[in-house]
Amino acid sequence: MRRICVYTSTRAEYGLLRNLIKEIHEDSNLQLQLLVSGTHLVREQGMTIEEIRRDGFEPDKCVDIGLINDSPAGICHSMGTAVSGYGKFFAEYTPDLLVILGDRFEAFCCATAAQVCRIPVAHIHGGETTQGAVDEAFRHSITKMAHLHFACCEAYRRRIIQMGEQPEYVYNVGALGVENIRNLKLMKQDDLEKAIGFKLDKPFFLVTFHPATLEEKSFKTQFDQLLAALDRYPDHKIIFTGANADSGGRVINQMQKDYHKAHPEQCLVVPSLGYLRYLSAMKCCKVVIGNSSSGIFEAPALKVPSINIGDRQKGRIRAESVVDCYPAEQSILAALKIIHGHLFQSRLKTMSIPFEKSGTAKRIKEILKKADLKDILKKVFHDIAY
Incomplete structure (x- = not known):
């Protein structure tokens, strides 16, 4: 069985990943590994690991990265702790594929550890820009360390290819958050x-x-x-x-x-x-x-x-x-x-939604399940014609 590790470190990103986690968990040909970290383990941030457990998912590993100081120096310290902790997790659990969503510094640390440990990375919500936040650099860095890419619209898919990623590994699947709204009884x-x-x-x-x-x-x-x-x-x-x-x-x-x-x-x-x-x-x-x-x-x-x-x-x-x-x-x-x-x-009422596609979580799961991982770590830079 292919071991798919899903990483989550914030309440927002878990809410987006929840249906995908469920899809992986319920597939008899896949083994879900759940790596929980970041603000999920911080009481003043809501201790949202309990929300994950209420959904019926027990984390395989919780990695506390010491988010006790949000100064730049404090965050740098937490990042060092994170890379070390995630590296130990990968050495012990050896997932076949790691799923990361977004652009947080914690996600960047997880991708960094996976890169060193030779774990292929599937990245969701790459290709986007947020010019007012340091997350911009983290997101694009994760893209360059990732091997499978799930963009939420065609413009972002093209941007990922522009960054040198192979087109056959870049997918426009829509936004998980939009699909969640359609399937959730509010x-x-x-x-x-x-x-x-x-x-x-x-x-x-x-x-x-x-x-x-x-x-x-x-x-x-x-x-x-x-x-x-x-x-x-x-x-x-x-x-x-x-x-x-x-x-x-x-x-x-x-x-x-x-x-x-x-x-x-x-x-x-x-x-x-x-x-x-x-x-x-x-x-x-x-x-x-x-x-x-x-x-x-x-x-x-x-x-x-x-x-x-x-x-x-x-x-x-x-x-x-x-x-x-x-x-x-x-x-x-x-x-x-x-x-x-x-x-x-x-x-x-008539405004259009640019990120909606049907079956987003299921499509991502099927690609994770069937993707050929042989030699996927040997990335080739894809040049585009000017």
């Missing part, structure tokens, strides 16, 4: 209220804001501007979900808590809602606000508008339901005005 608003213990008796915003690691304005200044804009909507409620483990994430999380203390009846702060409650909240909310990729991928699939702040997602293809703005109070307010407008609302 909660009604009443059930969501009970699950989170927060009354949603007014229109509400769903806010997820992460540090934009390459932008000129500090993440603290940017988040201050967002909070100032939210102050102008006292007739709306707010659900804040926690920032990720990038440098500055803890500062943003503390700012959320401070805002909650000043507005206890208006807002809810949670480290992680989990994929079901998060998507259910997205479906019910007035607008998704922040700089998370979920506003680019999942929100359009639910026909929910999103306001994308700053450059963190700059370069990504987006649906018309996404309104971009600067990380400044007046620009955010202008975006909110557009979204509340009659013309925008009337067009929302």
Whole structure:
């Protein structure tokens, strides 16, 4: 049986990988290995390993990489710990193929260890650009260490080939997150209220804001501007979900808590809602606000508008339901005005989704299952004609 190892280190990426993990687990010709790490093992980030276990998946290995300090030096230390821990896992479990999704520094470390240990890598969501974050470099680095590539649209597939990857190993399969929404029974608003213990008796915003690691304005200044804009909507409620483990994430999380203390009846702060409650909240909310990729991928699939702040997602293809703005109070307010407008609302239901294909998880699983791995480590650079 082919041993397929799936790596997960964050709540967001696990939510995307969940159906693929299920497909691999239920295939009698495949053996699932689950490597869990990163923020899944951090209590202040929601200890989301419990969500994985509630889904019926027991990790083969948990690798704690010591995410106790989100300064640049602290993250560098965690990266060193990660490469060492993942290398030990590969030596013990010897997977035939490793599946990695996205662009996080933890994922980069896992791909690095696999490269040294001669484990072929299958990379999901390569070819994209996020010009406001260091994740841009991590994503493209993973692409160069990967051997099978699963892009979410044709433009990204072509970019991976442009980077020198062999066309026959690059697939346009659509986005797992969009497919998940089509297959998941989301909660009604009443059930969501009970699950989170927060009354949603007014229109509400769903806010997820992460540090934009390459932008000129500090993440603290940017988040201050967002909070100032939210102050102008006292007739709306707010659900804040926690920032990720990038440098500055803890500062943003503390700012959320401070805002909650000043507005206890208006807002809810949670480290992680989990994929079901998060998507259910997205479906019910007035607008998704922040700089998370979920506003680019999942929100359009639910026909929910999103306001994308700053450059963190700059370069990504987006649906018309996404309104971009600067990380400044007046620009955010202008975006909110557009979204509340009659013309925008009337067009929302007919806006197209650029990342949707049927059977995404199953197609990825079948390729992982049937791909010829003989000599796949001997990569040849594919030159394109200018």
